Each structure stands twice: as C-alpha cells, then as structure tokens.
Amino acid sequence: MIFMVNEYPQVMTIAGSDSDGSAGMQADLHTFFTRKVYGISVMTACVAGNSYGIHASVSLPQDFINQEFADIAEDFKVKATKTGMLADSALIKNVVENYQKYDFGPLIVDPVIMTKHGNMLLEESAFETLRRLLVPIATVITPNFYESEKLTGMKIKNDDDLEVAAHKLQDMGAKNVVAKGYHQDETQKKVCDFVLLESGKSFWLSAPYHHTTHINGTGDSLSACIAAEIGKEKGIEEAIRTAKDYVNMAIGSEISVGHKFGPINHWAPNN
Numbered sequence: 001m002i003f004m005v006n007e008y009p010q011v012m013t014i015a016g017s018d019s020d021g022s023a024g025m026q027a028d029l030h031t032f033f034t035r036k037v038y039g040i041s042v043m044t045a046c047v048a049g050n051s052y053g054i055h056a057s058v059s060l061p062q063d064f065i066n067q068e069f070a071d072i073a074e075d076f077k078v079k080a081t082k083t084g085m086l087a088d089s090a091l092i093k094n095v096v097e098n099y100q101k102y103d104f105g106p107l108i109v110d111p112v113i114m115t116k117h118g119n120m121l122l123e124e125s126a127f128e129t130l131r132r133l134l135v136p137i138a139t140v141i142t143p144n145f146y147e148s149e150k151l152t153g154m155k156i157k158n159d160d161d162l163e164v165a166a167h168k169l170q171d172m173g174a175k176n177v178v179a180k181g182y183h184q185d186e187t188q189k190k191v192c193d194f195v196l197l198e199s200g201k202s203f204w205l206s207a208p209y210h211h212t213t214h215i216n217g218t219g220d221s222l223s224a225c226i227a228a229e230i231g232k233e234k235g236i237e238e239a240i241r242t243a244k245d246y247v248n249m250a251i252g253s254e255i256s257v258g259h260k261f262g263p264i265n266h267w268a269p270n271n
C-alpha cells in the first residue's frame with residue numbers, strides 16, 4: 001500500500017477567539033479550512049458572546065502569547081500571517097516584536113477596532129500604536145470604513161475620500177490597501193471596496209449588496225482568505241480578488257445558526 005503524504009501550506013492567524021464561532025479566530029480557521037490551507041493560531045484574547053452580541057472579553061497574558069509564538073516558530077513553516085483582534089497597545093507591541101523576531105511570511109493586517117454591532121475590540125489609547133507599529137509592516141491592510149477613518153483621521157463621505165484614505169494608509173507604510181466601502185445602508189444596491197496595490201495600480205471591487213443579518217465575520221474571513229491565497233503563493237491582486245468573491249458567496253448563502261446576527265456560510269464558495 002502506498003501511503004500518501006499531503007502538503008498543505010501553513011497559514012497563521014493572530015487573533016481573538018469569539019465563542020459564538022461566527023467571527024474572530026473561528027472565522028479565520030473556517031476560512032483556512034475551506035481554502036485548503038492548514039491553520040495555525042496565536043490566540044490573543046477571548047470574547048464571550050453569541051448572536052445577540054458580545055458580553056465579556058479578556059486578554060491573554062503576554063508570557064503565554066510569547067510561548068505560543070516560540071512554539072509555532074520552533075516547529076512550523078508559516079507561509080503567511082494575518083492579525084485580527086489585538087485588544088490594547090501592549091498586545092500590539094508584543095505581536096509586532098514576535099512577528100519581527102521570527103519568519104512568518106507576508107503580514108495581512110485586519111485592523112480590528114470595533115465589531116459591526118458597536119462593541120469596541122481595541123482600546124482607544126491603542127489607535128496610535130496601531131498606526132505607528134502595525135500599519136508600516138503590513139503587506140496588505142484591510143480596514144473597514146470606520147477603521148479607515150480612525151487610522152487616517154479623515155471623515156470619509158464618498159468614494160473619492162475612500163481613495164484618498166487608501167493613499168494615506170500607503171503613505172503610512174502599508175504596501176497594499178483594501179479599503180472596504182460603506183455597507184450599512186439598506187437601500188444600497190452594491191458594496192464597493194477600493195484596492196490600491198504596491199505598484200500604484202488601483203481598482204474598485206464591486207459586489208451586490210446582500211440583505212441579510214448573517215454578516216458576522218465578513219472582515220475576518222476576507223483577510224483570512226487573502227492570507228490563505230498568499231500562503232498558496234498566489235499574487236497579491238489575485239489573492240484579493242479571490243477573497244472578495246469568496247466572502248461575497250459566503251454572505252449570499254445563509255446558514256441557520258443563532259437567533260439574531262449570524263455567521264456567513266463558509267461552505268458556500270466550495271459548493
């Protein structure tokens with residue numbers, strides 16, 4: 001009998017756990033699994049919640065996080081890494097130090113500040129640390145509308161402003177920017193994200209607006225999918241386009257989980 005050894009790229013998420021499984025590290029790992037990469041995780045914080053909202057959160061001790069990084073570096077070959085919830089300034093500094101100490105591949109930064117239901121996942125005092133330490137080392141940064149405003153200090157009122165914000169983020173050091181567009185207006189027909197690549201090339205990614213309450217973890221899954229594709233050695237532009245299609249298909253197909261705001265369907269893009 002011939003025993004087959006399968007190779008899957010190893011991709012890492014540095015993020016918070018969300019107990020309801022719809023967002024945070026769980027959404028990243030669902031995405032890694034369905035994109036056929038092996039998911040490795042550095043857990044930074046734990047959030048207790050369900051489809052009604054978040055009810056408590058704790059950060060993990062720095063020494064424990066250091067040990068997670070050391071154990072992963074000792075044993076694995078990480079091809080790409082993404083960040084999610086980093087909770088506070090000390091944690092951002094710790095993550096940046098560890099990322100720079102080891103070889104964990106290109107870095108996709110999802111600059112998580114607040115959930116789409118209004119819960120803060122990053123202390124306000126840490127915004128400056130995010131700007132100063134994490135944005136400059138991002139291979140790709142994927143801010144949502146609100147995060148683009150907070151990181152650039154701009155008030156974004158229209159598409160032109162979003163383009164200016166993306167250029168500002170690139171000036172701050174992020175190589176490639178996916179500035180996600182506004183999607184809180186029930187009457188809108190499309191959701192459009194602006195992409196600015198390291199080469200200077202830019203374009204809009206547009207998809208139909210889905211009227212659904214199952215949109216938890218959209219941003220986590222988009223950035224995780226970009227990391228997965230880069231881990232498979234796809235080019236940055238292809239990785240971003242694949243991720244947008246992946247998330248769009250996952251939002252467009254509901255699964256019955258929870259009673260209020262549910263997860264996207266990570267299986268849908270593979271059907």
Ligand SMILES: Nc1ncnc2c1ncn2[C@@H]1O[C@H](COP(=O)(O)OP(=O)(O)OP(=O)(O)O)[C@@H](O)[C@H]1O
Binds near residue numbers: 218
């Ligand atoms: N209702 C929707 N219909 C279609 N596309 C959507 C919808 N909501 C979000 N998206 C898309 O999902 C992707 C993730 O964007 P989003 O702005 O939701 O990220 P986020 O706010 O960071 O997410 P998270 O809440 O997980 O942190 C984007 O490409 C966005 O256009």
Ligand SMILES: Cc1ncc(COP(=O)(O)O)c(N)n1
Binds near residue numbers: 085216
């Ligand atoms: C640990 C963690 N990280 C990120 C999110 C973003 O979630 P949402 O999709 O609800 O905005 C979350 N709810 N929990």
